[in-house]
Amino acid sequence: MREIIFEVTDAPEGGYDARALGHSVFTQGEDWDDLRDMVRDAVLSHFDDREAPGVIRLHFVREEVIAV
8 A cells, every 4th residue: 555545624622533534543633743643653553564555645624614
């Protein structure tokens, strides 16, 4: 596998949630730097050395509701 993509959203209680697309990997971070470290650790814990992706992509998604 060359890369893994995470969808990142604001966590309701603060910080960020990150969920891998197509894999059962989920983690959280208090701030962006913490999230990056937590995602890296989660990926390395989930995959063995031969299967680990070379690139991790973080896609930040922000949903906003506007009343009309």
